Amino acid sequence: MINKFPAWKNLLVVAVLAVGTALALPNIFGEDPAVQISGTERAELNQDARDRILRILEEEEGLSPHRHGMEEGQFVVRFASGEEQDRAQLRLRAELGRDFQVAVYQAPAMPDWMRNLGFQTMNLGLDLRGGVHFLLQVDMDAVVEQAVERFDGNIRTLLRDDRIRYTGIEREERGLTISLRDADQREATIRRISREFPELNLSAGERPEVIVVRISDEEIEDAKRNALEQNRTTLRNRVDELGVAEPLVQRQNPDRIVVQLPGVQDTTRAKDILGATAQLEFRLVDEDNDPYRAQETGRVPVGSRLYQHRDGYPVLLRRDVIATGDQLTGAGTGFDQETGRPMVTVNLDSQGGRRMGETTRENLGRGMAVVYRERITETRIENGEEVRESREVEEVISVATIQGIFSNRFRITGLESEQARNLALLLRAGALAAPVDIIEERTVGASLGADNIQAGIMAISFGFLLVVLFMLVYYKVFGLVANFALFFNLVMVVGLLSALQATLTLPGIAGIVLTVGMAVDANVLIFERIREELKAGNTPQAAIHAGYEKAFSTIADANVTTLIAAIVLFSFGTGPIQGFAITLSLGIICSMFTAILGTRAVINLIYGGRPVKALAI
Structure with missing residues (x-):
């Protein structure tokens, strides 16, 4: 017995170790404090724009970027310190305005040839990089309420168009109750509504003139899934507008969304933007009735709704909505040339523009109002515990007389400067399909993240050093080989984390x-x-062969069961648990390779192919 691997096995071991080392190599170069500039719909990031950015930085005393260039479609300017990075960010945002998105992040400092070949560094989690973590709860009850409200308006329009008279429509938890004026029309009305809205379940009520409408369970579940996905997309758009590099926005459970903003320390503006609903509705003013009388008596005319203007007076508006924020395609800020007040310029899609054009054509000289709806969450202390309460604020922010026909493009006035800027940002990012509440918030400082990294490196180093010393003393040459395998095991784990772009967190360490x-x-x-085989009298070569062959099943059983546990942790866990499961899984896979194939190849190289009288073990 000579204990030699075939050539292909040796080549496999060398190739795997070489690839693992190459994938891990970019991480040794560290990171540079950098500013990332991206183009927008308003401005292209061409050569002139890049030259302008560099001129702005040159004009600022003490700012000297040591490297700049295009990386993955964005202009990245690198600095020697975080202080220069912060100054550059503030200056560029002030000079570039909203034409470009400016974000700060830590750019990998690997050489250009590595970047050109597609090499990547590990992603660091929020607990290592620093930043803000939000856990947002989507209000699924509001999704159902909106569905009921939508069908309420659609059914009212259908009954009015078909000249079906009714005495009232009452909203319920998951449906409506329609009271007809003529009981003989009930069956025909049920068939008409069922044909138009097949997603509704209709049945006869207890009284002959009553129709009970229920939204199907399938429709409710679809509405909830769509709301969660739209909210996730909208939140991602809002994060992009905030100018945060490498954010994380992902679903968690059926009604929650996780948002992580690396590098963000001031949470106030982030919370305002992420949690705001910014839903707009354009409605005609009811000029035929007195809003003050409606407010005093509590009797609102049929077909109208009573609102409060932002300045404190009542306004009666028609129930029919002309257009909503969902139909916006763009929004920007500016100043009214006549009054000098801030304004928001709004662009509608074709459907909203057509509806707006028809309405303004038919209602010249009448008033049109803009209704702003916002979800506000307040926290108060009750019996020593935090209690979060949410309320929806609806107010009229603008009332103007229709003086001409317009459709796709118009202006909203009557706002303060900050309100106009935030409103335009929210409208560009899109409206949330349902309100969200921030139920968890964590902030990790950059210095704390650096401390976590240092602590993690020390833990790995001490653990590695103690294991190396023990193996070297107790198993001699064989221990040295095991240490060699252990080192490459760590290298391969880092390489796989980099290649897969898995996020390394503190639990991952x-x-x-x-x-x-x-x-x-x-x-x-x-x-x-x-050792047991040697004590039993086997030759060194036979002992090596038997040791690897007979221990394999035990090693495989132990590692496979641990790998299954890690997969279960990843599947059912969240956040930190998943980070732990990822590195544990990769570590098990790498250790199986290095401990069985890697060490066997080196042992064969040292002892195989020749007579051996004793083993240093």
Whole structure:
């Protein structure tokens, strides 16, 4: 027995170790404080724009970028310190305005040739990089309410168009109750509504003139799924408008969304933008009735709704909505040339523009109002505990007389400067399909993140060093080989994290520390088996062969069961648990390779192919 691997196995080991080392290599170059500039619909990031950006930085005393260039379609300017990075960000945002998006982030400092070949560094989690973590709860009850409200308006329009008279329509939790004026029309009305809205379940009520309308369970579930996905997309758009590099916006559970903003420390503006609903509605003013009388008596005319203007007086508006914020295609800020007041310029899509054009053509000289709806969450202390309450504020922000026919493009006035800027940002990003509440908020400072990284490196280093010393003393040459395998196990884990772009978190570092011990455990089993074979009188070559062959099943069983546990943790866990499971899984896979194939190849290289009288084990 000579214990030699075939050539292809040796080549496989060398190739895997070489690839793992190459993938991990970019991480040794560290990161540069950088500013990332992206083009928008209003301005293209061409050569002239890049030259302008560099001139702005040159004009600022003490700012000297040591490197700049296009990276993945964005202009990245690197600096020597975080202080220069902050100054550059403030100056560029002031000079470029809303023409370009400016974000700060830590840019990998790897050489250009590595970047051109597609190499990447590990993604660091929020607990290592620093930033803000939000957990948002989507109000699914509001989704159902909106669905009921939508069908209420559609059914009213249908009954009015078909000249079906009714005495009232009452909203319920998941449907409507329609009271007809003529009971003989009930069956025909049920058939008409069912044909127009097949997603509704209709039945006869207890009284002969009553129709009970229920939204189907399938429609409700679809509405909830769509609302969650639209909210996720909208929140991602809002984060992009905030100018945050490498954000994380992902679904968690059926009604929650996680938002992580690396590098953001001031949470006030982020919370305002993420949590605001910014829903707009354009309605005609009811000029035939007195809003003050309606407010005093509590009797609102049929077909109208009573609102409060932002300045404190009542306004009666028609129930029919001309257009909503969902139909906006763009929004920008500016100043009214006549009054000098801030304004928001709004662009509608073709459907909204057509409806707006028809309305303004038929209602010249009449008033049109803009209704702003916002969800506000307030926190108060009750019995020593935090209690969060949400309320929806509806107010009229603008009332103007229709003086001409317009459709796709018009202006909203009557806002303060900050209100106009935030409103335009929210409208560009899109409206939330349902209100969201921030139920969890965590802020990790940049210095704390650096401390976490340092602590993690120390934990891995001490764990690695202790294991290396033990293996070297206890197993001699075989221990040295195991240490060699352990080192490459760490390198391969880092390489896989970089290649897969998995996020490394503080619990993930704990997973790496655990795999350091588990990786050497396989070699301990093999080496102890070799010792037993030597004591039984087998030759060194036979002992090596038997040690690896007989220990394999035990090693495989132990690692596979641990891998299954890690997969379950990743599947059902969230956040930190998933970070731990990722590194644990990768560590197990790498340790199986290095401990069984890697060490065997080196042992064969040292002892294989020649007579051996004794083993240094």
